[in-house]
Each structure stands twice: as C-alpha cells, then as structure tokens.
Amino acid sequence: MLTRSLIAGLALTFLSGSSFAATEITWWHAMGGELGKKLDEIVAKYNASQDEYKVTAVYKGSYPETMTAAIAAFRAKQQPDIVQVFEVGTGTMMAAKGAIYPVYQLMKDTGATFDPKAFLSAVVGYYTDADGNMLSMPFNSSTPILYYNKDVFKKAGLDPEQPPKTWEDVESYSKKIMSSGAAKCGFTTGWISWVQLENFSAWHNKPIGTLQNGIGGMDAELTVNGDLQVRHWTNLKKWQDEGLFQYGGPAGGNDAPPKFYSQECAIYMNSSASRAGVIANSKDFEVGFGMLPYYSDVQGAPQNSIIGGATLWVLKGHDEAEYKGVADFFSFLSSPEVQADWHQYSGYLPITEAAYKLGQEQGYYAKNPGSDVAIKQITLNPPTDNSKGLRFGNYVQIRDVIDEEFQNLLAGQKSPKDALDSVVTRGNKLIADFRAANG
Amino acid sequence: MQTKRTVFGNRLLPYAFLFPQLAVTVIFFLWPAGQAVIQSFQREDAFGLSTTWVGLANYADLLHDPTYLNSLKVTAIFAPAVTLLSVGLGLVFAVCLDRLVRGSRIYAALLVWPYAVAPAVAGIMWWFLFNPSIGLLPYLLAAVGYRWDHSLQPTDAMILVVIAASWKQVSYNFLFFMAGLQAIPKSMIEAAAIDGAGPVKRFFTIVFPLLSPTTFFLAVINLVYAMFDTFPVIHATTGGNPAQSTNILVYKVFVDGFIGLNLGSSAAQSVVLMAIVVTLTVIQFKWVERKVNY
Numbered sequence A: 001m002l003t004r005s006l007i008a009g010l011a012l013t014f015l016s017g018s019s020f021a022a023t024e025i026t027w028w029h030a031m032g033g034e035l036g037k038k039l040d041e042i043v044a045k046y047n048a049s050q051d052e053y054k055v056t057a058v059y060k061g062s063y064p065e066t067m068t069a070a071i072a073a074f075r076a077k078q079q080p081d082i083v084q085v086f087e088v089g090t091g092t093m094m095a096a097k098g099a100i101y102p103v104y105q106l107m108k109d110t111g112a113t114f115d116p117k118a119f120l121s122a123v124v125g126y127y128t129d130a131d132g133n134m135l136s137m138p139f140n141s142s143t144p145i146l147y148y149n150k151d152v153f154k155k156a157g158l159d160p161e162q163p164p165k166t167w168e169d170v171e172s173y174s175k176k177i178m179s180s181g182a183a184k185c186g187f188t189t190g191w192i193s194w195v196q197l198e199n200f201s202a203w204h205n206k207p208i209g210t211l212q213n214g215i216g217g218m219d220a221e222l223t224v225n226g227d228l229q230v231r232h233w234t235n236l237k238k239w240q241d242e243g244l245f246q247y248g249g250p251a252g253g254n255d256a257p258p259k260f261y262s263q264e265c266a267i268y269m270n271s272s273a274s275r276a277g278v279i280a281n282s283k284d285f286e287v288g289f290g291m292l293p294y295y296s297d298v299q300g301a302p303q304n305s306i307i308g309g310a311t312l313w314v315l316k317g318h319d320e321a322e323y324k325g326v327a328d329f330f331s332f333l334s335s336p337e338v339q340a341d342w343h344q345y346s347g348y349l350p351i352t353e354a355a356y357k358l359g360q361e362q363g364y365y366a367k368n369p370g371s372d373v374a375i376k377q378i379t380l381n382p383p384t385d386n387s388k389g390l391r392f393g394n395y396v397q398i399r400d401v402i403d404e405e406f407q408n409l410l411a412g413q414k415s416p417k418d419a420l421d422s423v424v425t426r427g428n429k430l431i432a433d434f435r436a437a438n439g
Numbered sequence B: 001m002q003t004k005r006t007v008f009g010n011r012l013l014p015y016a017f018l019f020p021q022l023a024v025t026v027i028f029f030l031w032p033a034g035q036a037v038i039q040s041f042q043r044e045d046a047f048g049l050s051t052t053w054v055g056l057a058n059y060a061d062l063l064h065d066p067t068y069l070n071s072l073k074v075t076a077i078f079a080p081a082v083t084l085l086s087v088g089l090g091l092v093f094a095v096c097l098d099r100l101v102r103g104s105r106i107y108a109a110l111l112v113w114p115y116a117v118a119p120a121v122a123g124i125m126w127w128f129l130f131n132p133s134i135g136l137l138p139y140l141l142a143a144v145g146y147r148w149d150h151s152l153q154p155t156d157a158m159i160l161v162v163i164a165a166s167w168k169q170v171s172y173n174f175l176f177f178m179a180g181l182q183a184i185p186k187s188m189i190e191a192a193a194i195d196g197a198g199p200v201k202r203f204f205t206i207v208f209p210l211l212s213p214t215t216f217f218l219a220v221i222n223l224v225y226a227m228f229d230t231f232p233v234i235h236a237t238t239g240g241n242p243a244q245s246t247n248i249l250v251y252k253v254f255v256d257g258f259i260g261l262n263l264g265s266s267a268a269q270s271v272v273l274m275a276i277v278v279t280l281t282v283i284q285f286k287w288v289e290r291k292v293n294y
Helices: A002-020 A033-049 A063-075 A087-095 A103-110 A121-127 A150-155 A167-179 A192-203 A227-242 A256-261 A272-281 A320-333 A336-346 A353-361 A373-378 A395-410 A416-438 B013-039 B057-064 B066-098 B104-116 B119-130 B136-143 B154-182 B186-194 B199-229 B231-236 B249-259 B263-290
Strands: A023-029 A053-059 A082-086 A137-142 A144-149 A185-189 A265-271 A287-290 A308-314 B042-044 B051-053
Touching: A023 A033, A023 A063, A023 A320, A033 A053, A033 A320, A033 A336, A053 A320, A063 A082, A063 A087, A063 B249, A082 A087, A087 A121, A087 A308, A087 A395, A087 A416, A103 A308, A103 A320, A121 A137, A137 A272, A137 A320, A144 A150, A144 A192, A144 A272, A144 A373, A150 A167, A150 A287, A167 A185, A167 A227, A167 A265, A185 A192, A185 A256, A192 A227, A192 A265, A192 A395, A227 A395, A227 A416, A256 A265, A256 A272, A265 A272, A272 A287, A272 A336, A308 A320, A320 A336, A336 A353, A395 A416, A395 B249, A416 B042, B013 B042, B013 B263, B042 B057, B042 B263, B057 B066, B057 B263, B066 B104, B066 B154, B066 B199, B066 B249, B104 B154, B119 B136, B119 B154, B119 B231, B154 B199, B154 B231, B186 B199, B199 B249, B199 B263, B231 B249, B249 B263
Parallel strands: A023 A053, A023 A082, A185 A265
Antiparallel strands: A082 A308, A137 A308, A144 A265, A144 A287, B042 B051
16 A cells, blocks of 8 residues: 555656656766855755756865866766866866867857856956957855954054055064964965965966966966065075974865964965854954065065866756756856855855945945955956966876975975976976877 | 585586676776776876877886886885884784783784774874874974974874874784784793793794794785775875875875876876786785795
8 A cells, every 4th residue: 555655656756757857957066064055055046946957966075076076977978067177177177178168158059148247357367268268157266365363463462453464564473473472373374386376476466387377378388486486485484494484284284274273373374265164263363354465575566366266167968958057057156146145155256246246235345344355355456467367287286296395395305496496397297298198 | 635526517507606706807807907008008188088099108207207206215115114013013912912811802802993993084093193283192292302293294204104004904913913823832832931941032933933924924915005005094194295205106096197187197007006916916826825934
C-alpha cells in the first residue's frame, strides 16, 4: 500500500516536473562557508523569480580545485555552463579559445540587454581582450586595503583616527607601537604576491611586465625587478629583521589574520573581502580602515590599486537554450539590487556604478565606516597601463615563484635584488612554456 | 613437497574467476599508467585543445629544471630520514614492550592508535603543534632560546614533515617488530643470558640479527611509503614550502599537474616515479622472498 502510493507520488512528481521542463544551468563555484550560503541564497532568489531556467550552484572547493575540476570536466565533455575562475587563471582561460564562450559574444548572440560600460572600469579592465571586449562576467572582485587596531594606536600614543598613509608612516608608527609596548609587532600582510608586489607596483604606477602587464598580448615578459620593487623588498626584509613586520606565510598568508586578531600585530593588509572576517574576529578591539601605504617620494603615487577575486566564465559545448538562460542569469547577477546586497554582505567590490550608487542612497557607507575604502582606492585615478591589472600565462605558478623567492629573501638566502631577478627569470620561463603549449 | 592442484571442468571458468581482478588492474592501473606514459611525450594546453608530440623533451627538461633537481635532493633527504626514524622508533618501542611483564597489551594498543589517524588529520595536528604563532612546541622551544619558524627556515620545515610523516608509520613498524620478536625462541636468549651476556649484548648479537628480515622488509616498505604516500602530510603541513624545501617528488607531480596544469611535465615526472617504485618492488621481491640469511 505504502509502496504503491509512493510510486504514484513519484510518477506525479516526474510528470509535473516534465510539464514545466525548466532548462537546467549548472554553475561551479569556489565560495565556501558564509559566502557560499549567500551565493545559494542569490541563486534561490533567481530560481524563484522565473520558471524558465533553473540554476544549480555546486561548490567545488578552492579556486584552483574548481578551475582544475572544470578543465577536467571539459576534457571529458561533462563541463558545467558556468565556472568561477580566480583572477590569475584569466590567462589560461583566455588562451583556451575553443573552450570558452566570451561573455560579450554570448550577450550579443542571445540578444540580452547588456551594457559593458555599466561596470567599473577598474574591474572590467582586468577581463577584457585587446579590443576592449568583455570575456568573462565579473562576480566577486576585491582589492587589498589596510586594517589597523585603533585600541593599540591609542595605547601607543598615536591618533586612532589616522591610519598610516605612507610606508614612512608604517615604519615610524610600528616603531612607536613596539617601543611603547602597545603591541609586539607593527604590521603583517596576507598575499605577498598580490599585495606587496602586484598591487604595490600598480599603486606606484610602476609596471610588473611589458605590454601593459601582459594585457597587450602573449609575448609579454615580467619586469618586476625594478628599483622601486627592490627598494620595497629590501625594506620588508629590514623590517622583518627588526621585528616590525611579521611574515604570514605563502599564498593567502594563513598565519597573518591570527596575528592581527590576537593583537600581536597592529596593522594588517589584506583583501577588502576579509572585512566581514576581520570585524567578526576583532570583538576585543576597534578596527580602523585605510588605503594601502605608498612611498611619499615616488612620482605618481598613489595611482589606483588593482583587483583580485574571481569572474564567471562560460564554457562551450551546450545548446542554445542553456546559453539564453546563462545570459538571463548574468543580467540578474549584475542588477544593482543583487550586486549591492552581495557587496555589502561580503566586502567584495560593487562591480557596477549602479550598485555603488544604490549603496550610497541606502546610506550603507555612512552607517559602516571603512566599507567604501576599497572602491575609493580602486577608482582613485583612471587606470594606466601599469594599473589596469595583469595577465600572464601560467600565472598560478608564477605566484608560487614569488612566494618562494620572498621566502628565500626573508630566510636570508638571497638579496632582494637576486630574489626579484629570480622571479623574473623563473617567471619568464613559465610564460614561455605556456606560449609553447598554447601557440 | 606437497602441491595443491584444482582441476576445473570448464576451461573458461578460471578466466571468469580472474576477470574481476584483471578488470580492476586494467581499468585502475594499466590504463591510467599508459595514459601517463603517452602524455609524457606530448605537450598540451590545459583544455586538451592543441596537442603536439615532443618526444623526450619533457624528460630532457626535467634534467635541466633546477626545481626538479631540488625535488630529487629533497626526496633523497626526506625518504631515508622518515624510514630511519619510523623504523628506529618502531624497533625501540617493540623491544621496550617485549621486556615489559605487566600491561603490555595496553601499551601495544596505545602504540597502534596513531595508525588509525588519517594522514591529513595527522598533518593538521602537527601543523598546529608546530605553528610559529599559535603552536605549543615553538613556545617551548623559545624558552630554550630556539626561534622555530618552519614557514621560513628550510631545516625547520624538513624536521616538521619528517616527524609528521614518521609518526603514524611508527605504529605500523612497531606491530611488525612485535611479531618478529615473538618469533625469536626464548631459549636462545636465556642460553645467552646464562652464558653471561647482558641485555645490550643479547640485543645486538641475537635479537637484532634475527630481526633482520623484518627490518629489511620494513625499510623497503617505509621507503616506498615515504616517497609515495606522504602526499597528504605535505599537503596539510608545508605545501612544499618554504622555497620548495619540502617539495618531494610526488608532491611536485601534483603541483605541476593539478595546480599548474602542466600535464606533459607532470606525466613525465610520474613515469620517473613509476620507474622508482618498480625498482624498489623488484628489490623487495628478490631479497625479501629469498629471506635475508646470516
């Protein structure tokens, strides 16, 4: 009896399901934890808003894991419609012309309303080809900012409302903080590669590679061993020896946040998307926010910082109906309401002007001091060739090379100049390998 | 000599029995291994859109790649160190326990425990214990004046991964040594004791030589373990850092292939690893099956 009614129930479900036959769209992403929950909420909202398409979001692990999974799936012809790829994977995705469906093309083919100018140029610049066409859909973009401990600043006799503006400030504040015993260390940072080399260079309007940091073509080469970069790494080594700076580890720098949360280090540089985490973990003290420091004697600094985070790439090999759905979903994702909500919740940048305006109208920035530092910093000046972003093949490995050479520097095995020279030689070898494999 | 011989009525039946095992071997071992060999002669982009045959170029590149040579060197330190430490400690624990009259079963059970811990969990645990900012051991080491920092100092990092990788393997070795010790006739040891040989002398002249087949077997097994099964430990602790000082061969295959998407080189590296494991297995079969004689 029970089985029979179960079967009847199942049959009914299938029948009713097939009568609506919503087109299924799969989206593989790398947003775990709180961000993943928010993402699921956005997808559910989209699915409820219409019944033609059904988006299924699947969490695939870390950024590299998600990207590798999508590539393996593509080779096995089981690829998702949409995959979220981190910014350093851009070079690899772009070169795979037979595998990706450029977003500008998709929007044109499906006739979706789409205005690339609505997006912040500092964000889109990273993901457009040489002709200015948008290749992927920006979703979560962030930029590094400076966090500081106001309580420690007060204890050290510094003005808690004044974040350090220049590297000279960072040095003198750190010394004061340490000599007064307010904290054990001056500053720490996440992402050596992203914050203390790539963004550092853009912020001072210095190139890290030829051909607009690689955006101009695949023949580009790294040039990160410039005088200013050498000067900065020399200082970081000196400050580490003096205890002013503490290293937080390679890649994202897993050891950096605890140093700031435990009030061991008073200043901390990391992604604006760390904001929610910083606030949640700093219950015992008040956090201040500031822009990245610069060297005051450098002409043209501060310029503007560059982004990190991820965009959504569309993969080839599906039918037209699904792509129509993808275009529709993208329009939904970039709508001011969805963007403003996502940005305010996560600390990622609002990727459209409209989303930023909406936040201003809602009074969000007035209520949450520091929440607009990132967007102000990234739009401080119109991006130059040195500050649009960067694009090199095999950049995922080049980031590892940067970490390794920085470790060599801090361990005293290489001089700053030698370390950065090695980044250039080893990096250029990786770029050449990529060119050979994709030529 | 007694031989067992089963006669099958149907000539196909034995093959039918063999089929599942053969299928598993072919699908899960021969096929992927063959793929790796083929890929090692190719250069290919990540998506498999353009493939070119490059002959032995991937192998030749390895010989000139300083990071690969470094990885060889690192493995040549790491694998013997893990083997020595885990086999040595396993032996020490087994001998200690063998002398114990009371409660030896409890100690034995406790010593076997680590083997049940997943390598990744073990890795995380050691990572916490040794964490420079929140770990217990750096705190204690600081008290004796040593500044522990495995995130920057290659030697510290190597010590960390060797300890983390050896820890759970000690249990395994301990079990084998326990069994080996029980197989040694008590009368022999008693006779030596009556002749006036002290415990140390008895160990080195009787116990250890009689354990040599076990020791040799474990040395090979542990070497293979250290070279191939320690991936989770490295992944959970140092990730090959700092500056590739703990990037052992098997981890480099993963990093180059799965993170870097450099499939040709990664395949060539796994073929080299395959050759090493085949060699070790041959050595093991040749000598261990023949038993070590004295």
